[in-house]
Amino acid sequence: MVLVLLIVLVTFLSLNDLLETVAARDPTLTVIIVGAGMSGISTAKTLSDAGIKNILILEGTDRIGGPIKKTKFSGLSVEVGANWVEGVNGKEVNPIWTMANHIGLKTYYSDYDHLPANTYKHMGGVYEKSIAQKAYDTADGISEFSKNLSVALTSERKEDISILASQRLGSHVPSTPLEMAIDYYTYDYEFGEPPRVTSLQNTEPLPTFTNFGEDLYFVADSRGYESVVHYVAKQFLTTNKAGDIIDPRLKLNKAVTEIQYSRSGVVVKTEDGSVYKAAYVMVSASVGVLQTKLINFVPDLPAWKLLAIYQFDMSVYTKIFLKFPHKFWPTGNGTEFFIYAHEKRGYYPIWQQLENQYPGANCLLVTQQPESATKAEIMEVLRNMFGKNIPDATDILIPKWWSDRFYKGTFSNWPIGVTRYEYDQIRAPVGRVYFTGEHTSEHYNGYVHGAYLAGIDSANILIKCAKWKLCTYNVNPKRDINLNANATRTSNDLTYWQLHEKQLRE
Incomplete structure (x- = not known):
């Protein structure tokens, strides 16, 4: 029954x-x-x-x-996901920095100031510092133009554009291997995607650095980030x-x-x-x-x-760890980060030697998108920089965030x-x-x-x-934006247009 x-x-x-x-x-x-x-x-x-x-x-x-995840690599505890506390020493205190200090997390200041002295040509060694410095200064100038343009567009309720479009308005689109490598460092390294797809108004100026400070600290602790x-x-x-x-x-x-x-x-x-x-x-x-x-x-x-x-x-930001039998790259103060300027944009451009974080481990870290990296490609790049006689990597770690069904990438852009x-x-x-x-x-x-x-x-x-029981969530109406590029200019439009024309004159 x-x-x-x-x-x-x-x-x-x-x-x-x-x-x-x-x-x-x-x-x-x-x-x-x-x-x-x-x-x-x-x-x-x-x-x-x-x-x-x-x-x-x-x-x-x-x-x-x-995606804040540690793993073992050649006896080391490394971060395959988030690795930096970004936005430190500003007018506001980053809550993650407060937590990291409270639990005594081991962090290391990331000093990028010496990149002009550590930027490598596709073939043939390091760029002269004066030449590289000029390229970095130019990139800083166009970045500042983009920030001012973003503020002007927002205040005047203009339509959003890409970062690449702002570079075009500023009459400087990176095209040489050196310019493209610096451009990758400036934008892709932060957002995980190139300027052509990244919003200008929602990323420039970046609130993380404006509010919390421009310093970054690399986490290297056995307990993990x-x-x-x-x-x-x-x-x-x-x-x-x-x-x-x-x-x-x-x-x-x-x-x-x-x-x-x-x-x-x-x-x-x-x-x-x-x-x-x-x-x-x-x-x-x-x-x-x-x-x-x-x-x-x-x-x-x-x-x-x-x-x-x-x-x-959803960006795919891939950090690749490599271990070698011995060091063949420069070490010491001012050598932690170095740039590789390949004729193909984004081809293994950002390198970091990890001697400060893991003394004696003989490890390098390189950033690449998308997840198509191979050991052979990486070794070719290193031999272009440091010579044909350097040893092969004894171990390599390439995280696969895109193929992981629980993440499908690393972070949003x-x-x-x-x-x-x-x-x-x-x-x-x-x-x-x-x-x-x-x-x-x-x-x-x-x-x-x-x-x-x-x-x-x-x-x-x-x-x-x-x-x-206050269950109403209000979504503000989408603001009206004048999409007519041929509209008659008014006095309110002059700020944006003057900014553009001033840059063209300069």
Whole structure:
């Protein structure tokens, strides 16, 4: 009789009803957080601090930290993801810098001032310092022009353009190997994508350096950069005597595959068949993951939300570590960073010798996009710089962020034409589904501090709804922009045009 009743029950219940019946075993959850990177952990802590402690964090991998990730390489602990605390010693204090100092994280100041003396030709050694310095000064000048142009365009409510377009307006588009290498260092090295696809108004001037300072510190600590994420997590999650997190509200290896949402709540399903129910869900997956079908939303996210997500870019910033039997590159003060100027733009241009961070390890770090690097290519570049008799690398590490289904890239980049209107839509909740991540940070997308601050901001939006029933999220209307390039100039237009004409005269 029991078996017959069970068959009848399954027959008449829809799949959704069945899932909600199973999930109802734990009806006390207020919020499920999808992802335990910096944004997810920051969100959870903010909720906990506000008294919302009946939360559950579901992480698809076997660790917390997201793209802040260490690994072993030739006996060293290196960072395959985020590596720098960027924005230090400014008028405001970067919260990540505060955490790093609090836990005694080993960091090293990155000194880029000596690049003109360490810029290598495609073939034939180092550029004369005076020649390289002139090229760097020119690049600084056009960058300053771009910043002023961005401010003028924004204040006069003009349409966004690319950084490359601003270079064209300034009558200087990098074209020689030296100019292209410096251009890569100036922009791609920071944003993970070239100037032709990067928004001018949303990246120049860059709030990270304007607000927090222009200094950068390289993290090289056996505990890993991820220890700052653990520091935040341990402020609200239970740990054992050894300091390990044992809180049942954090569940690892729980890859979320489906999120059902309705007016009454959410049902979250994971790859292993587990089902969880809560009043709200906070999704901290990267914008790259949201652009895939890893997580199925039921019903589908509305068109306005999908369009906003699909318009944003996900960069692939690849750091390649190499170990050699001995050093063959310059060492000492002023030699940490060096540039390689190849006739092909972005061909292994930025190099760093890691003697300060890992004394005696004989390691180099090179940055390359996209993920098409090979050991043979890298060795050819090094032999062009340092001679044919240098030894082969004994070990090489090339992270594959794009092919990792849990990340699909490294961090977001603000593309041309995406305004604060689309940004508001990216961050906006859909019913009981809320969103966070570095890509939702209004001023600091792409940075660790952006991920941390975005978690706080997104949590506060949810708190207003969960605690105070203030569930309306306003997206300001898209501003009217005069798209008519032939429109008659007015007195309000002169600032932009005068700036352009002044640069042309100079």
